[in-house]
Amino acid sequence: MAYCEQCGKEAGDHPRCAARRELEPPRYCADCARRMVVQVTPTGWTAKCSRHGERTSA
Amino acid sequence: MAHSETVTTTQSDILALARTQVLDEGVGLSESQVLDVLRLPDSELDALLELAHEVRMRWCGPEVEVEGIISLKTGGCPEDCHFCSQSGLFESPVRSAWLDVPSLVEAAKQTAKTGATEFCIVAAVRGPDARLLAQVAAGIAAIKDEVDINIACSLGMLTQEQVDQLAAMGVHRYNHNLETAKSHFTNVVTTHTWEERWETLRLVREAGMEVCCGGIVGMGESLEQRAEFAAQLASLTPDEVPLNFLNPRPGTPFGDLEPMAGPDALRTVAAFRLAMPRTVLRFAGGREITLGDLGARRGMLGGINAVIVGNYLTTLGRPAESDIDLLGELQMPIKALNDTL
Ligand code: SF4
Ligand SMILES: [Zn+2]
Ligand SMILES: [Zn+2]
Numbered sequence: 316m317a318y319c320e321q322c323g324k325e326a327g328d329h330p331r332c333a334a335r336r337e338l339e340p341p342r343y344c345a346d347c348a349r350r351m352v353v354q355v356t357p358t359g360w361t362a363k364c365s366r367h368g369e370r371t372s373a
Numbered sequence: 374m375a376h377s378e379t380v381t382t383t384q385s386d387i388l389a390l391a392r393t394q395v396l397d398e399g400v401g402l403s404e405s406q407v408l409d410v411l412r413l414p415d416s417e418l419d420a421l422l423e424l425a426h427e428v429r430m431r432w433c434g435p436e437v438e439v440e441g442i443i444s445l446k447t448g449g450c451p452e453d454c455h456f457c458s459q460s461g462l463f464e465s466p467v468r469s470a471w472l473d474v475p476s477l478v479e480a481a482k483q484t485a486k487t488g489a490t491e492f493c494i495v496a497a498v499r500g501p502d503a504r505l506l507a508q509v510a511a512g513i514a515a516i517k518d519e520v521d522i523n524i525a526c527s528l529g530m531l532t533q534e535q536v537d538q539l540a541a542m543g544v545h546r547y548n549h550n551l552e553t554a555k556s557h558f559t560n561v562v563t564t565h566t567w568e569e570r571w572e573t574l575r576l577v578r579e580a581g582m583e584v585c586c587g588g589i590v591g592m593g594e595s596l597e598q599r600a601e602f603a604a605q606l607a608s609l610t611p612d613e614v615p616l617n618f619l620n621p622r623p624g625t626p627f628g629d630l631e632p633m634a635g636p637d638a639l640r641t642v643a644a645f646r647l648a649m650p651r652t653v654l655r656f657a658g659g660r661e662i663t664l665g666d667l668g669a670r671r672g673m674l675g676g677i678n679a680v681i682v683g684n685y686l687t688t689l690g691r692p693a694e695s696d697i698d699l700l701g702e703l704q705m706p707i708k709a710l711n712d713t714l
Pocket of ligand 2: 323
């Protein structure tokens with residue numbers, strides 16, 4: 316993972332993002348840092364990067 | 374010393390008074406009485422929560438209303454509600470998205486599986502346009518075909534015509550939050566007014582749909598304004614009040630506010646129950662960060678009688694099972710569908 320999927324910056328030690336991760340779906344693509352289109356549903360989420368495709372909670 | 378004794382007397386007074394007025398007579402607390410409750414010290418919190426629980430059991434009963442929510446249209450909203458990650462006016466990481474009808478039906482199915490009786494379809498808009506209403510109509514028809522669940526909507530401000538259309542689609546409850554006290558509203562939203570929101574609520578009520586109206590606490594309002602908000606909600610006599618605690622969203626004007634302290638959040642829960650003894654008082658967003666795992670239990674034993682299970686619109690909640698398990702443990706039955714028809 317090159318980028319933090321919470322804040323889109325270079326991956327590393329981000330305490331705020333680490334805390335957030337439990338209650339937040341990813342927002343940025345870990346491969347290219349693009350903002351993803353994220354859909355949250357009652358039991359999961361999907362996140363799409365226009366270049367790197369879709370990830371899901373499942 | 375003499376001063377603190379006076380304070381103590383007043384504090385137990387408000388609990389004694391609430392016991393007679395709210396618990397025995399079913400009359401909600403006034404604005405100044407709510408303020409007295411919000412000022413109770415932490416040492417009185419347990420007694421307060423216990424009383425709020427008794428009031429809820431007496432005037433609402435042990436049943437808990439369970440709801441799931443889904444975002445049909447996410448992000449890109451033209452309004453500027455300062456707490457909201459879906460406003461298109463802030464540098465928020467949330468991008469616009471539309472949900473298709475099959476996914477909407479699937480979400481309704483997942484919600485019904487948890488035992489929920491309410492499914493709320495939400496869109497991030499100022500008000501619905503024709504395209505959105507058509508999508509809502511198609512979605513509701515498809516859900517009604519396949520899933521046994523009450524459908525609620527939250528689509529922003531409505532015209533009379535739109536209210537009539539939604540009622541005709543079979544929408545049973547409409548959510549539109551006043552969000553905060555009237556005197557604090559302009560610090561939270563500048564692109565529309567509190568009065569415009571009130572007007573939509575009036576139309577919804579007149580059309581015979583149930584009114585769901587709540588808001589968010591912890592947005593920099595004073596205790597006085599929190600009490601004002603409770604009184605304003607009470608004067609609307611909503612069928613349901615969803616109570617959210619600010620979850621500061623990155624990139625929004627309120628992104629750097631501190632989440633509310635747990636005891637303050639619990640005092641607010643109890644105060645709202647004492648202001649509105651008969652309403653469905655729902656634990657909504659932000660409870661995970663303000664109250665943690667313990668909070669769900671203390672809230673359920675402090676005046677709350679409804680929950681949103683599973684995830685929220687753009688953030689994740691506790692797994693539905695942990696809330697359902699908790700209700701079982703507390704011996705609180707989930708409200709059944711036929712009760713609400
Ligand atoms: S109207 Fe709703 S979606 Fe739009 S900014 Fe306000 S709270 Fe967010
Ligand atoms: Zn980060
Ligand atoms: Zn990518």
